[in-house]
Amino acid sequence: MSQPRPLKSESSVAPATQSGWRARWFHIIFGHDDAPGRLFDLVLIIVILSSIVVAVLDTVVDLNARFETAFYVLEWIFTIAFTLEYLMRLAVVARPRRYALSFFGIIDLLTVLPTYLSLFIAGSQYLLVIRAVRILRIFRILKMTRYVGEADLLWASLQRARHKIFIFISTILTLVLIFGALMYVIEGPQNGYTSIPRAMYWAIVTMTTVGFGDITPHTVLGQVLTSLIMLVGYSIIAVPTGIFAAELAAGIREARQRIICPSCQLEEHHPDARYCRRCGAELTRAPE
Amino acid sequence: MSQPRPLKSESSVAPATQSGWRARWFHIIFGHDDAPGRLFDLVLIIVILSSIVVAVLDTVVDLNARFETAFYVLEWIFTIAFTLEYLMRLAVVARPRRYALSFFGIIDLLTVLPTYLSLFIAGSQYLLVIRAVRILRIFRILKMTRYVGEADLLWASLQRARHKIFIFISTILTLVLIFGALMYVIEGPQNGYTSIPRAMYWAIVTMTTVGFGDITPHTVLGQVLTSLIMLVGYSIIAVPTGIFAAELAAGIREARQRIICPSCQLEEHHPDARYCRRCGAELTRAPE
Amino acid sequence: MSQPRPLKSESSVAPATQSGWRARWFHIIFGHDDAPGRLFDLVLIIVILSSIVVAVLDTVVDLNARFETAFYVLEWIFTIAFTLEYLMRLAVVARPRRYALSFFGIIDLLTVLPTYLSLFIAGSQYLLVIRAVRILRIFRILKMTRYVGEADLLWASLQRARHKIFIFISTILTLVLIFGALMYVIEGPQNGYTSIPRAMYWAIVTMTTVGFGDITPHTVLGQVLTSLIMLVGYSIIAVPTGIFAAELAAGIREARQRIICPSCQLEEHHPDARYCRRCGAELTRAPE
Amino acid sequence: MSQPRPLKSESSVAPATQSGWRARWFHIIFGHDDAPGRLFDLVLIIVILSSIVVAVLDTVVDLNARFETAFYVLEWIFTIAFTLEYLMRLAVVARPRRYALSFFGIIDLLTVLPTYLSLFIAGSQYLLVIRAVRILRIFRILKMTRYVGEADLLWASLQRARHKIFIFISTILTLVLIFGALMYVIEGPQNGYTSIPRAMYWAIVTMTTVGFGDITPHTVLGQVLTSLIMLVGYSIIAVPTGIFAAELAAGIREARQRIICPSCQLEEHHPDARYCRRCGAELTRAPE
Numbered sequence A, B, C, D: 001m002s003q004p005r006p007l008k009s010e011s012s013v014a015p016a017t018q019s020g021w022r023a024r025w026f027h028i029i030f031g032h033d034d035a036p037g038r039l040f041d042l043v044l045i046i047v048i049l050s051s052i053v054v055a056v057l058d059t060v061v062d063l064n065a066r067f068e069t070a071f072y073v074l075e076w077i078f079t080i081a082f083t084l085e086y087l088m089r090l091a092v093v094a095r096p097r098r099y100a101l102s103f104f105g106i107i108d109l110l111t112v113l114p115t116y117l118s119l120f121i122a123g124s125q126y127l128l129v130i131r132a133v134r135i136l137r138i139f140r141i142l143k144m145t146r147y148v149g150e151a152d153l154l155w156a157s158l159q160r161a162r163h164k165i166f167i168f169i170s171t172i173l174t175l176v177l178i179f180g181a182l183m184y185v186i187e188g189p190q191n192g193y194t195s196i197p198r199a200m201y202w203a204i205v206t207m208t209t210v211g212f213g214d215i216t217p218h219t220v221l222g223q224v225l226t227s228l229i230m231l232v233g234y235s236i237i238a239v240p241t242g243i244f245a246a247e248l249a250a251g252i253r254e255a256r257q258r259i260i261c262p263s264c265q266l267e268e269h270h271p272d273a274r275y276c277r278r279c280g281a282e283l284t285r286a287p288e
Helices: A020-030 A035-057 A061-066 A068-092 A096-100 A103-110 A113-120 A127-147 A152-160 A162-187 A196-207 A220-236 A238-257 B020-030 B035-057 B061-066 B068-092 B096-100 B103-110 B113-120 B127-147 B152-160 B162-187 B196-207 B220-236 B238-257 C020-030 C035-057 C061-066 C068-092 C096-100 C103-110 C113-120 C127-147 C152-160 C162-187 C196-207 C220-236 C238-257 D020-030 D035-057 D061-066 D068-092 D096-101 D103-110 D113-120 D127-147 D152-160 D162-187 D196-207 D220-236 D238-257
Strands: none
Touching: A020 A035, A020 A068, A035 A068, A035 A127, A035 D162, A035 D196, A061 A068, A068 A096, A068 A103, A068 A113, A096 A103, A103 A113, A103 A127, A127 D162, A152 A162, A152 A238, A162 A196, A162 A220, A162 A238, A162 B035, A162 B127, A162 D220, A196 A220, A196 B035, A196 D220, A220 A238, A220 B162, A220 B196, A238 B238, A238 C238, A238 D238, B020 B035, B020 B068, B035 B068, B035 B127, B061 B068, B068 B096, B068 B103, B068 B113, B096 B103, B103 B113, B103 B127, B152 B162, B152 B238, B162 B196, B162 B220, B162 B238, B162 C035, B162 C127, B196 B220, B196 C035, B220 B238, B220 C162, B220 C196, B238 C238, B238 D238, C020 C035, C020 C068, C035 C068, C035 C127, C061 C068, C068 C096, C068 C103, C068 C113, C096 C103, C103 C113, C103 C127, C152 C162, C152 C238, C162 C196, C162 C220, C162 C238, C162 D035, C162 D127, C196 C220, C196 D035, C220 C238, C220 D162, C220 D196, C238 D238, D020 D035, D020 D068, D035 D068, D035 D127, D061 D068, D068 D096, D068 D103, D068 D113, D096 D103, D103 D113, D103 D127, D152 D162, D152 D238, D162 D196, D162 D220, D162 D238, D196 D220, D220 D238
């Protein structure tokens, strides 16, 4: 687990007061740099992961039959814990309204609502609705994103590759449309290609090299076209990989070149180097 | 959506006259840089995508039964709209013949013909032909390529990797031929490998890691050879990725090195940099 | 098709005499740089590819029934043509014995033998043997390798990545052995994992992401382990790609750096550059 | 096979005495640089691989029925050989306790124990236990890791990419959880998605592009979501490849830049270069 640090959306949150119990709890709940703050983070992570494990295991018929009461009690314990956490966060921030409307405020609210809602729609006739509502608990995993703070370089590389990836996805979808339409004409409904959307689903299954095998070509011409689709899919996978690898390599190189030795002008120092590896002079960040 | 700009094949198209309604409409239809031109582009994109959605949904049996009339009416609206667009383009360009024989001229014509043709061959006995003719409408997606204008670097990288990719494809096909022939001998018709072409189809399914599972080896020797084929396919996928990544990385590097600071000779500036990051001098493009 | 040039194994072949019909035919058969030589190459390539197409189509039951005589006659025409080519090569080289024992000499002989052999073992009781002998004709494709002469950089990159790829394959096989053995214990014969070799075949099918689906895990523990195997296989595919891309990128960079401008010392010129892109001085290859 | 050299964990092992039979055997068993040491290594590698082949073939029903006695005898020969090797190692090292508790000491012990244990639990009622114990023999392959000593650069690249790969795996698992839960709600138990864990297993099968086809979506909404999952899985495979390729490329570059010509300051020499390729001066390793 990477060391927790506040995301930008949270660092703008200010405590309600500079002293008193609210300020102290603000540091415990929103802070990550002293012992009580870290303990709070650790407990919260454990409770989130536990509640997800319970929600997942709850859907297994055997386990549900044996531990129904235990799961029910645990679920209410988790819900009350998350409710308390939500109310505490509302209480200690300076602008509760702003927190309530922020990304994490909405997530924090949404992850406790389903259990309360299930009290009102417990009629046995709404099975699917109940199942859907229960499953919403899974999205508690998004509370975890609070603690992921090292994806910067990856994210920046994806950002810079954005336009190229958009073109790539458009190309894939165009190919899927054309190949799907051709296979619908060639193979036809009698071989499982009952409509173009279904043939497009099959084309995606094939081009991404997943290949479930629930629909397969039966005519000779269909198999020839399928061979072409597979070779295109297999070759085209090179494109996003190449784009991303090239952007990431450029990103890593750049991060290194930013540090230049003031004494001998040597470039490309390791990001955590403090002294020049050739002349030993202390390194300072180059003006950009 | 990337900002639309004319492709080279279109930028050579000249308006019929420098003034009058034809010149005005030329700028609306072929231009992309003022408000009416952009509005025309936007409407055209929406109509193209809508007509494709209708053509695709038309093949779903349930939807076709329920909305047959609506789809029929919509299809004629789209066809008349595209016909008007085609005639307008013919009317406003200086050399209609040249446009009619250009790539986009042919595409624009082909995407309206099928609907008119369907009037003449509507006999219920030509089911396959009708299906094929209807599906031609899908190729309206090619009208969209008019608006893709940022694929240059990707395309250049593919171009430079052309020879290497040709050798790669030849190697794959040779391996497919040899592996297919061996599996035909080893497994034989009783296990589904009824002919070498079919065994080659299976070899492509396996080497591209698609793996439908419609044909699988049953003999021990066949499974040993299949293991080898899969490992080769899994390793060889590295080759096109590596080729493309290396060419693209070289392309990105080169694009940066073209800009050199006239004051301190520092290379490798960001493509959108205006001042040297080391000495602050204004950057100009280096003579090439 | 890349322009044919003699491979090293062939460039050491010397003509029998410096003049006369043997020298002339030597240039036609082994040379690639004048019109008759290129025509001979072209005809040979067409005959090789045609004979392979016939051998492949011959195994399709429908086609074999309809065109049996035509295929039989064509096969004898191809065989006689290749026999003549083989005898001509033997006749015009200075050291026939050396050619006969070279790689291409053996290939050239092996690709005519099967048809002659089929005369002697035509008894209907040796079906498999006949099929196998017939299939040997497929290996005529190896005669084509004579004309592939641009794979140098790819091959050099593979060579340099040799040690790393050996370690990678060893790791894969070790993982396959351990995962296969574990799945054999967990799932057992009743779920299709009848022996460790079969479980290892399944592990390769899964790790290479082929996933035929002929054997699948049925127990919960088996599915958990399978999830792990798939994630390992999916991540580990990065390793050969990364190795190859990095080696190839280094190879491309090196090929460029070898050219240094003698006037301004600028490095990294395009392989086909003749003048320095900064100062315009003529480029010469740097002493290595 | 790469030339064997001692791993770090072994190089700290000291001989019991500087002379006598124990010192001589220490050099034979732990040394890799003279003829007897290399012979010992070779014999050990052959015995390890043979014992694994026997353990693997032992599980094939046909072979087990025919060669039961032979396999039994061979297994005892291998076990006694490994026991002798283990006792010899204990005898010749200076600190037997330290060796016994080291990684290889534990592996060496564990690979002989199963056969002895099988004597005591040979009752026919413990079939699964016997199978599991027998399979432990497979882990003798880990004895081979003693001889793999060239994975340093690969391992270092993986180490440096550690944090990025951790974030990547977390992202994958979060997507698997969310997609699995959604598919469980959409498709439900009647289509094979009987619980969230099972739907997550399916999501991993799909995202890694394995695609067994044992569970497939049947509803339209399910197929739309599956298409999205497959495209995400297909695109996201670029991330680990890109990370690893970029880190490895940086590692290779760095290894080269460490050598700088003391005369003309030229960098980026080949790792095995002894003279500067530009000025010919002798190369020394640059101070770091």
